[in-house]
Amino acid sequence: MSLSLLAAEGSGAGAALGPFWLTVALPLVGFAVNGLLALFKPQAKGLVSLVGPGVVLAAFGVAVLAFLRLQAPGAEPFGEVTLWHWMLAGDLHLDLAFRLDRLSAVLLLVVTGVGGLIHLFSIGYMKEDPGYARYFAYLNLFVAFMLILVLGASMPVLFIGWEGVGLCSYLLIGFWFDVEANANAGKKAFLMNRIGDFGFLVAMFIAWHAFGTLDFMEINELAPTRLEAGGGIVTAITLFMFLGCMGKSAQIPLYTWLPDAMAGPTPVSALIHAATMVTAGVYLVARSNVLFAMAPLTSTVVAGIGALTALFAATIGLRQNDIKKVLAYSTVSQLGYMFLAVGSGAYAAGIFHLVTHAFFKALLFLGSGSVIHAMHHAYHATHRHEDAQDMRNMGGLGRWMPWTRTLMWIATLAIAGIPFFAGFFSKDEILAAAFMRGHDARVYYVFYGFAAAAALVTAIYMARLMAMTFHGPNRTGEAEQGHLHEAPWIMTGPLAVLGVLSVVGSAINLPAFLGQHGWLEGWLEPVLEGARAFVTVEHPHGATEWILIGAAVAFGAVGLFLGYTRTMASSIVPARDAAESKGIARLLEKRYFVDEIYDAVLVRPIQWFSRVVLWKVVDQALVDGIAVRGSARLLEGFGWLGSRLQTGQVGLYLLLFVAGAVWVLGFMLGV
């Protein structure tokens, strides 16, 4: 194998940024070690605790070093490492190459940083699980694939990571695979993602025939000269690509796998199904920004789907009782915001929200993990079989878990868009961008309306979640209350770090009115400037700016107030005593019955068609029954021959064969 990493590192622009490929290699080593331990020595939990989080933290260190070099004055704009030739066939020249530029550097830091914290948290959370080593093996593998996704220099290399994270997601959703529902949820996630992957693949095929290359940087450079802006080809490429994003990032109509994905361990939900993997679609759009900017139709579709998903998923979040399901729909909704941003041409705003969301949503999920951990222990101690994730069984938990409560409140204020918390600036930028785009395309005003309404709903469901979980009377049970406790420091520690980030995270991109010029926007400028020839997003000024901000803050504040007071005023009964809800509440609780509709309209008809029409009728009745058996009957004599042969007379067959050969030769001689 012509694998010469050091030589590759020493050549080209990659040298200046250090061995950033180590960020992929380290978690892979972790996967190998933990994977072997899982198969052959699963009780070695000490070693696993060291290796699992260790490799990711080390990768974070490498990422920080690479970032520092990248931002040093006079540094190269990007670094590249070619590991080896992957596929050279015909005109296709595909290397296994990684590229670190300013966009991927941001993601690199988020994935390894937040990922490292979640690995640490997992030490506490998964401590008693017999599959401890297997868990960390999968989690390490996930980080490796996520970094391949982020660093991939071309679409197919990104696709390795893209599918790889899907694999890890599948394995981790079904981590407790001997419960059928978990195994189903994992399978569903993978299949829905594959619908998207079909789109991504077709996008690659079209792109290759249009450009002769699949390298992102080359495509972004070639697109303006090769393709006509707004033309059919660029629209087709981006639409198919966005189909891939819908699957990976859980947008309408491919979002129903994400709530089910909550069947996995909660830290997995935090890492994969909130902070990193599900944002890959947003990243892909930002990565291909020139293409999307050249396709206004696709961009409008992206923004529209994003805005619609933001509102639609948020309303479902209003009526979920499972604490993780609320957060899952919240994630779907927040991803919708990110797509609204990139669909409006505000690529930097989309990435900004991706980062802040990674902080506060990881915090919310890990916080819910602490809660579930405590609830589970309490029910375990008293041998009661109640749902440890149902908020109707919680209430007043703040008394026992003050740290978790405080930290989750910080995240709640952040997601609700309360000024100076992380989510405020990023969400505000998205709303402003959508509004400003309305000047030249009026439909964006509608998108703005959706997103603003979603902001209100978001604040309501989050306040409801906090109130039901941490405030009011406790509904867990008398006996259980003695067993409720705050999580150990290995779990609260990462929470505290994320809490700090949820407050100060927005510092990376403060708006102009605070005397800043948006560091992140400037930082990403070299990567995104190609798109500005086709789409520009004005920043609002003067009165418009203040009205937009005021409206956003008002929605958040009113929503929190409404959500909190209405929840506290309502009488909540534990899950087992609760009555069926009716009307709209029931519609929301049952998630608009979308799963049932998919099942009835798509899944079952396809299965029925395959089983009855294709297999029983076409295969067995038509081809086998009529064609094959019919012709076999014509060859009755041959059947007789067959029956003679079954008796084991090889000689007879050979005799016939020789006779046939002689016949052939005779035929030849006669010619």
Place this chain on the structure above:
Amino acid sequence: MQAFLQSIGYQHWILNVLLLLPMAGVVLVLVAPERWARWLTLIVATAEFILALGLWWAFDSSTGGMQFTTSVPWLPEFGINYSIGLDGLSLFMILLATAMMPLLVWGSWFAIDTKLRGYYALLLALKTGMIGVFVSMDLFLFYCFWELLLIPMYFLIGTWGSANRLYAATKFVVYTFAGSVMMLVAIIAMVVLVGKGTGEYSFAYTHLVQNRDLLAPWAPYLFTAFALAFAVKVPIFPLHTWLPDAHVEAPTAGSVDLAVILLKMGTYGFLRFAIPFFPAFALSAPVAAVFVTLAVSGIIYAALVSMVQPDLKKLIAYSSVSHLGFVMLGIWGGTVESVQGAIMVMIAHGLSTGALFFLVGMLYERRHTRLLADYGGVARVAPLLGTAFVISAFASIGLPGLSGFVGEFLILLGSFGRYPIATGIATIVVVFAAAYLLRAVQQVFFNPLVSEENKAIHDATPRELAVLVPLIAAMVWMGLYPQPILRRTEAAARRYVETVTPYLTPGVRPPVTTAVGDQP
């Protein structure tokens, strides 16, 4: 390594030895005591593989022509020669066939306990037939090997198969024999036609290909005869129904051989014979339309039918039909990318489906059932088997980084310019492929572990790991670094594409923009 191989004259004798060694093995097994049969076969098979491995280094990847050739008159009065050789199309089929053999013997060590002598003799005879098919450069010789394969396979299924074995074996023979009789007639007709035109009656492949213009008036009939024989073997929808039955009834070794090698004989036949002999007809718009349509229908159809199979072995058998449909699409795609992809899928399908059939065999030996419904939660008690199954399944699904992706990607990418709609439809199968295999994974290895029989399943033994680990290593290697294989198949693929391009409807080609990188 190359110098050493040259010094021992490797290129002159290797193919002859590869053909003869298994036959010598047959004789040995038949005369030696029955209890030696397993070990003798294993030794012969291992020796065969080690010898064949030299091809990897000795092969000259810069040429698309035949290498390692031997040609001596056999029946000169009829223009029949013992003429053999290989190129990039056949190299990996030989390597795959010889590599599988020791694994087959190891993998079903205790699976067969009756009539050992006959069983192992037939396995060895099968090997000669397989290698012969891929190295024959004389059509009479090719036909002999082609038919020779039928006999051992028939008996392997008919004697050591499961309950419904006679039905399956007969169906197998009826189907394939019906196809190949037509081919024999066509071969003879070709020799006559070319002989009349040139004055030289010869079964030599090169002679016939060079004078293919003389065949043109008869091409529709001759091509149809060849195509029928090969289409049954591939199998192309709707000629596939023998395959699920043959797979289900065959013993593990038979299933693996069937999937890894025998199916590839059909696609190989198209690449080597049917299309190069009659390119103008085979690639004319209507004929190409028929084959592309059948290929894509087969890809989708077999995946859908696979999705609803209650029997694990049938499920995998149908998945083979789907995979081979991709190969057909790549062959008609007619670009270097798509043809290289077709060869890659032929190899990758051998690895992943081979491994899956081994695993089904291992499960069957423990639990004596192939029904998905009888299993559940097996990963709890057999994590090694579970891991191997999951990796093989994902390789088959086409997860990038594993073996299946490279070929599928190249086929679809390469065919898209000529058949965008058909290729787009074929791409949808990425969803269904995941659906049928993940269903199998879940029903066998996940879900609650309840039944006592399943709790008693023991994990992979060292012997079984010795079979599975090399296969899995090959899947990972081929997925991450397929370049050594692509390099060795490129010249032959290019040669095929140069043959067919003048006859194909032109498709969109990507613009040449990037500087072509340094070849490794």
